[in-house]
Amino acid sequence: MYISNYRRRNKAVFLVFFIFLLLCVGRLFFIQFFRSAYLTSIANKQHNQLVELEPRRGAIYDCNLKTQAFNMSLDSLYAVPNSIKDKEYVINKLLPILGLERVYLEDRLYRKKAFIWIARKLTPEKSEEIKKLNIKGLGFMKETKRIYPNSYLASHVIGFSGMDNIGLEGSERDFNKYLSGTAGWAIFLRDARLKKLDIWEKMVLPIDGLDLVLTVDEVIQYIAERELEKAFKNSRAKSASIIVMDPHTGRILAMASRPTYDLNSHSRVNKDSMRNRSICDLFEPGSVFKIVTAAAALEEKKVTEDAIIFCENGAYKIGGRILHDYHPYGKLTFRQVIEESSNIGTVKVAMLLGPDTLYRYVKGFGFGAKLGFDLSGEISGMVSPVKQWSKTSITAIPMGQEVGVTVLQLASAISAIANGGQLMKPYIIDSIRDNQGQIIKQNKPTLIRKVISVDTAMRIKKILTGVIEEGTGKMAKVPGFSAAGKTGTAQKIEENGRYSDSKFVASFIGFAPVEDPILTIVVTVDEPHGSHFGGVIAAPVFQRVAADAIRYIKGNETPVEVSRQ
DSSP: OHHHHHHHHHHHHHHHHHHHHHHHHHHHHHIIIIIHHHHHHHHHHHHEEEEEEOOOOOOEEOTTOOEEEEEEEEEEEEEOGGGOSOHHHHHHHHHHHHOOOHHHHHHHHTSOOSOEEEESSOOHHHHHHHHHHOOTTEEEEEEEEEEOTTTTTTHHHHOOBOTTSOBOSHHHHHTHHHHSOBOEEEEEEEOTTOOEEEEEEEEEOOBOOOEEEESOOHHHHHHHHHHHHHHHHHTTOSEEEEEEEOTTTOBEEEEEEESOOOTTSOTTOOHHHHOOHHHHOOBOOGGGGHHHHHHHHHHTTSOOTTOEEEOGGGEEEETTEEEEOSSOOOEEEHHHHHHTTOHHHHHHHHHHHOHHHHHHHHHHTTTTSOOOOSSTTOOOOBOOOGGGOOTTHHHHGGGTOSOBBOHHHHHHHHHHHHTTSEEEOOBOEEEEEOTTOOEEEEOOOOEEEEOSOHHHHHHHHHHHHHHHHTSTTGGGOOTTSOOEEEEEEEEEEOTTSSEEEEEEEEEEEEEEOSSSOOEEEEEEEESOSSOOOHHHHTHHHHHHHHHHHHHHHHTOSOOOOOOOO
16 A cells, blocks of 8 residues: 555656656747747847947048048947946036036936937047046947038038038038948947957948048138138128139139138037028129120120210110119210120110020020039029010110029139130039049039130120229239229119119129139129128229239249138
8 A cells, every 4th residue: 555655656756747847848949949039139139239330431622632521539428327326426427527417417327228328529638537437337439520620611612510420511411422431330249247348259341431522722712711701791791702713624712601600610500601602592693794795795796895885974764764874974985884884885785685695695604504513502593584574674684683693603604704705514522532542533624515706705804804904893903913804783672672772782703814814703792881882892802812812823922821720
């Protein structure tokens, strides 16, 4: 009996253990075949760390390969809130160093997370101060920050990139796909305390971004901005723009707008200050537009330079309106009509051309269409087709009313006269290169169309030389060099549709030296206070920029030192 009970108990125990063994085997089988991937991923997360490897963002250079934008490696501070015991202590230590709000730090450090950013791209000084605290739960990762060594210089051309090195404005945005490169990655091993070891399991190296070379010359850009800033401040203007261009190629040597902003401190700048007004602002050009009528009249042989035109002693009734000249003129030669900027004389010449011919030359000089500029934001301007003209349009368009243009279009148009009649495509990107200096993409001068003959261009040059020597542009005379140009003073349109008696756009377009032009310059000043005439406000800017830029190009004096901040 005893033996029988013993055997039964023995079998029961064996059965229990056998069932337990089957359960264990079943559990292991389940884990191995149904849960292995999940558990492996957990283990990998604990012992492996996936780190994105940031590529080098390409640099931006001027035409002489002087750096305008580059990346600097800086520390970014992160925290592991779950590992920080005394959070108030950490907050009190970080506050005076980082200068952040207490609420911000509390929100970050009291989150139940294994990783959270505290401050990105710290200065070396702040980074060292925090490292000296030796606080457990704080760590650093290397990130790169975009640096602009020239601060305000060419800000509207260069633009800027954001915290994550993505281009947000200017060439930084438009050529981001070339500059940004491709990120790599690496899987690093971690110890039991989750500390990263300098041992990587897998790695894909990043592909660095390409470098961007501008056509802008840093020295000429500095000269242009220096003089534009003076005019902008002295006249208390609403805005101002300048372009310096090589008339033979369409290369932009300088492009600037006011107001401007510091590329290194752009977070609180309003959008209005970021606009590249040279390509995106529309305005009626006023008398600078008379170069189109003058060129068309000579090309079509409607007048000669010495043809006599009666300017009605300053008041001319035509098409239901009375046209006025600023000064009353009687008989003037066609040359004098342009030199003295007679509205009446210009309109009479335009009427000899007729609407269709005038419109053809307006379009031929590049107005009313985009020029294909390589930065985004370019607008086409406004030129109505002849069928939409009113009876008075032929009296308005020749003197720069009822049309809308950009500074870039004016620069291209005056360059066509300077270079012998060819409308060149303007461009500001010279090339894209890799970090070894190999050219990946190269821009070259592109002819859009032939506008006027070489002979006509030469004749217009002489007339525009007279504008500076004898006419309204005397203040644009460049010491030591010949120059040609045209002044403009355009009334702005009020909200009621009438022309303002107090708001003007003062402008000057020109080139130098006349014999062999090496640069064209367009200056516009919007709503200057005090004097509002283009010959008084804009012409002196042309004169000073042309004088310094030509001497710099010809190497007659030491290059201007560009201040770097």
